[in-house]
Amino acid sequence: MHVVRHAERRRGGVVAGILSTTSTSGIYEDAGLTRRGATLLMGGVPLAEIAAGAGTPAYVYNADIIRARYRALDTAMDALPHRICYAVKANSTLAILRLLRDLGAGADIVSAGELARV
Numbered sequence: 001m002h003v004v005r006h007a008e009r010r011r012g013g014v015v016a017g018i019l020s021t022t023s024t025s026g027i028y029e030d031a032g033l034t035r036r037g038a039t040l041l042m043g044g045v046p047l048a049e050i051a052a053g054a055g056t057p058a059y060v061y062n063a064d065i066i067r068a069r070y071r072a073l074d075t076a077m078d079a080l081p082h083r084i085c086y087a088v089k090a091n092s093t094l095a096i097l098r099l100l101r102d103l104g105a106g107a108d109i110v111s112a113g114e115l116a117r118v
Helices: 006-011 026-030 047-054 061-078 094-103 112-117
Strands: 033-036 039-042 085-087 106-108
Touching: 006 106, 026 033, 039 047, 047 085
Parallel strands: 085 106
Antiparallel strands: 033 039
16 A cells, blocks of 8 residues: 655655646657647547446556557568567457457466466
């Protein structure tokens, strides 16, 4: 459990970041998150809309960003014989595994359960 001290709140540490309207960090754009006014969007879809439809908590992934990152890595390795393998332990969500499989990724597995998922 993390205890937020009053002094941290005064510095803005609690709300600074993606939920802050002043956030300019490129890491969020790299993940496919953008802002339209006070609305936070993933792949052009308002996260509030996703939360209203799916409930919370919800895990939201941007397939276009995953494809782009995979292709960038694959292209960077073009000069070498290679196979990109995804560590299933990192995220075993079936939709993510299918997406990576369809891109040509192999799977790094450590259990029969992970093998069954891929």
